[in-house]
Amino acid sequence: MSALSDVARLAEVSKATASRALSGNGYVSEETRNRVVSAAATMGYVVSSNASSLVTGSTKNIGVVIPHINRWYFGEVLEGIETSLIAEGYDLTLYRLSADATERRRVAEYFLVRKRVDAVIAVGIELTAHEIGLLHSLAKPIIGIGGQVDGIATLSIDDVAAAALVTDHLISLGHARIMHIGGFLEDEMDFRVHSQRLAGYRQAMNLAGLPCGDELFREAEVSMPGGYAAGLAILADPRTRPSAIVAGSDEVAIGIIVAARQLGIQIPAQLSVVGIDGHDLAPMFGLTTLAQNPKMQGTMAVNLAMDELVERPDRSPPTWHAYPMSLEVRGSTTAPSAG
Amino acid sequence: MSALSDVARLAEVSKATASRALSGNGYVSEETRNRVVSAAATMGYVVSSNASSLVTGSTKNIGVVIPHINRWYFGEVLEGIETSLIAEGYDLTLYRLSADATERRRVAEYFLVRKRVDAVIAVGIELTAHEIGLLHSLAKPIIGIGGQVDGIATLSIDDVAAAALVTDHLISLGHARIMHIGGFLEDEMDFRVHSQRLAGYRQAMNLAGLPCGDELFREAEVSMPGGYAAGLAILADPRTRPSAIVAGSDEVAIGIIVAARQLGIQIPAQLSVVGIDGHDLAPMFGLTTLAQNPKMQGTMAVNLAMDELVERPDRSPPTWHAYPMSLEVRGSTTAPSAG
DNA sequence: CTGAAAGCGCTAACAT
DNA sequence: ATGTTAGCGCTTTCAG
Numbered sequence A, B: 001m002s003a004l005s006d007v008a009r010l011a012e013v014s015k016a017t018a019s020r021a022l023s024g025n026g027y028v029s030e031e032t033r034n035r036v037v038s039a040a041a042t043m044g045y046v047v048s049s050n051a052s053s054l055v056t057g058s059t060k061n062i063g064v065v066i067p068h069i070n071r072w073y074f075g076e077v078l079e080g081i082e083t084s085l086i087a088e089g090y091d092l093t094l095y096r097l098s099a100d101a102t103e104r105r106r107v108a109e110y111f112l113v114r115k116r117v118d119a120v121i122a123v124g125i126e127l128t129a130h131e132i133g134l135l136h137s138l139a140k141p142i143i144g145i146g147g148q149v150d151g152i153a154t155l156s157i158d159d160v161a162a163a164a165l166v167t168d169h170l171i172s173l174g175h176a177r178i179m180h181i182g183g184f185l186e187d188e189m190d191f192r193v194h195s196q197r198l199a200g201y202r203q204a205m206n207l208a209g210l211p212c213g214d215e216l217f218r219e220a221e222v223s224m225p226g227g228y229a230a231g232l233a234i235l236a237d238p239r240t241r242p243s244a245i246v247a248g249s250d251e252v253a254i255g256i257i258v259a260a261r262q263l264g265i266q267i268p269a270q271l272s273v274v275g276i277d278g279h280d281l282a283p284m285f286g287l288t289t290l291a292q293n294p295k296m297q298g299t300m301a302v303n304l305a306m307d308e309l310v311e312r313p314d315r316s317p318p319t320w321h322a323y324p325m326s327l328e329v330r331g332s333t334t335a336p337s338a339g
Numbered sequence C: 001c002t003g004a005a006a007g008c009g010c011t012a013a014c015a016t
Numbered sequence D: 001a002t003g004t005t006a007g008c009g010c011t012t013t014c015a016g
Helices: A004-011 A015-023 A030-043 A049-056 A072-087 A101-111 A129-137 A159-172 A193-207 A224-235 A250-262 A294-311 B004-011 B015-023 B030-043 B049-056 B072-087 B101-111 B129-137 B159-172 B193-207 B224-235 B250-262 B294-311
Strands: A061-066 A091-096 A119-123 A142-145 A153-156 A178-183 A217-220 A244-247 A272-277 A288-291 A328-330 B061-066 B091-096 B119-123 B142-145 B153-156 B178-183 B217-220 B244-247 B272-277 B288-291 B328-330
Touching: A004 A015, A004 A030, A015 A030, A049 B049, A061 A072, A072 A091, A072 A119, A072 A294, A072 B091, A091 B072, A101 A129, A119 A294, A129 A142, A142 A294, A153 A294, A159 A178, A159 A193, A159 A244, A159 A272, A159 A288, A178 A193, A178 A224, A178 A250, A193 A217, A217 A224, A224 A250, A244 A250, A250 A272, B004 B015, B004 B030, B015 B030, B061 B072, B072 B091, B072 B119, B072 B250, B072 B294, B101 B129, B119 B294, B129 B142, B142 B294, B153 B294, B159 B178, B159 B193, B159 B244, B159 B272, B159 B288, B178 B193, B178 B224, B178 B250, B217 B224, B224 B250, B244 B250, B250 B272
Parallel strands: A061 A091, A061 A119, A119 A142, A142 A153, A178 A217, A178 A244, A244 A272, A272 A288, B061 B091, B061 B119, B119 B142, B142 B153, B178 B217, B178 B244, B244 B272, B272 B288
Antiparallel strands: A091 B091, A288 A328, B288 B328
C-alpha cells in the first residue's frame, strides 16, 4: 500500500512535487509530471482520500438520504443521482431514513455530520428545521427532491397542478363520478405529496362542479399491492363503482388496473384510470399517466448540488427551483360508455 | 465545527483523555468520562471520520457494488444491506457497476481502492480475478451475493437446483410442453444465473424424458416489460403455445402473465407460469414462485462481511457459503386442462 | 488513570 | 518549477 512518499522517492522528486503532479494543482514541468505519473502507475498508487480530505476539507462524497430504495420512483431517482455523481468523480453514500424518529436523529446528527460528505441530497423527505440548521451550520449544501422546504433549494413538480391536470383530463372525457385513491395522508416523511395531489384533484372537481367528498377518496399504501387491495375493495360493488379513478401514483394505478381486470371490468370501456409518474410499466398495463422523469430529477439535483458546492460554499440565500420539465399526459383514455 | 481539542479544553483534560473517554478505548475514570461526554454534547462535537480513519486505518464504511438499483431483486438486497449496515454503525457507499469495461475498471481501481471502504459487497456481479486480486492485496474482505467466485466467500442459492425444482413442480402437475423464458445468456455481469437456471430446467425435463430443445427456450430482458414482450410473441399462436412456462425470474413471469391475460388466456386453466424469487407481487398476479428472500441475503452478506472484518483481517483461505435458507414453492398451480 | 508527543498521508503556503 | 515546512484532527505509544 504505497504512499505518496514512495512515489516521490521513486520519481526522485519531493512529496510536494509528486502531489502537484498527480493532482494537477500547481506548476510541474511536463517531464517531471510524466516521471511521477509513471512511478505512481507502476506502484499502483492511489491517493488516500482520508488524508486528502483531512487537509482539503473536501471529501468528494455526497450523502443521499432517501426513505425507500425498492420503490420505483425512488429507485429511478437514485439511479439518476448515482450516474451523475460517478460522472462528476463523486462517491455516493446512501442513508435510508425511516419514519422512526430516533433512527432519524441518529442519521442526521451522527452519520451526516461526520465530515464524510460534502453535500446532502434529500429525496422525498421533508427535513426538519433542526436538521437543516445542522447542515447549514456546517456550510453543507442541501438539495431536496420531491417537494419544497423553506431555506433549501428543492426540485419538484407542482403536485397540486399535476393532480388537477389528470383530473381535468378525465373530466374532459365526460366522466362525472371520479374517485381519488391516494397515499396515506399521515405519511410523515414526505413533502405532503399525497395531500397536495388530493388537493389538486379536489380543485379540478370543484371547478367542474363535480362531487369529490370523502366517499370519493380512499387512502392506500403507495405500492401495487396497495392499489390492488384498494381496487378490489372499491370496484367489487357495481353500484358504487366510479367511472374513473385518479390514482395517487402509477404504482397504485397499476394495482387498481390489475384488480379491475380480475373483477372482469373492461379498461377503459368501463373504468378509466390515470396516474402520475410516468412509470415504465404504464404502457404494459394500458395506464394513462402524467409523465415526469424521476431519473432526470436525480441528475438535476446533482447538478444543483455541484453548483452550490462550487459557487457558494458559504451560505447565501436559498433558491426555489421549480421542476422545469414539461409534464404531459401520456397514453389515452377513451370516453366512458356510461357517464 | 468543534474539534477534539475544544472538547478537551472545555472538559479540562488532555486531547488523549478526551479521545479515550469518547471512543471507549483505554482507562478513563467514570467522573472524567462524564465531564468529557457532556462537554462534547454541549458543543455538538462529532469525530472527524477522516482524521480517525487516517490513524486507525478503519473507515467504518462498506462499499456495495451492484449492477442495478431499480430492479426488484437488487433493490431488496440493497435494502437488506443498508438496514444491517446502519445497525452495525457502518456507512454504505454505493457503486453501480455497468457492463462497460472502462467504467468498471475505473470503479474497481480508483473508487474502491481509495481507502474509503473497509470491505466490499458485490451483488450479482462476477468479479474478475484481477479485481479480486486487487482487493485481496489491500487485505479488504470481499463478499459476493448471487453466485460463486473462486477465492471469495459468496452467498447464493443453487440456481440449477432451483430451476429444476420449479420445473419438476410443473411436470408433476402433468405438463409436457413446458417452455423456459430466461434472461439473456450473454449478460456478462452476473454469475451465470441465467445459464444455470436454463441448465436446471433442461436437467429436469431430460430426467422426465420431455423435450426441451431450442424451440422451447427464449431469451428476454429480465424485467416485466421483457417478459410481457416475450409472452405476447410466444402465446399469440395457440398451436405453438406451451401449457406451462418456467420463467427465469419473477419479474419475467409477471410480464408473461399480464401478456397472457391480455390475450384472453386463462391462468392457470390454460397456462401455468412459475418463477423464482418470491417477488412480493407474486400473490397479486397469482404467480407460483420459488421463494427466496433477497433482503435476508443482504443481511447475511453484511454479517459475513463483519465476521471477516473482525476475525480475519489477514488473508486466510476463503469459504463457500451456500445460501442456507430453505426454498419452497409458494402458490399453487392447478393441473392443466390439456396436457 | 492522565498527559506529552509522535505521526497517520497528504496539501498548501512559503521559500528558493 | 521544485523543495521545505507546517499542520489537517485524531489515536496511540510511552511516561508519569
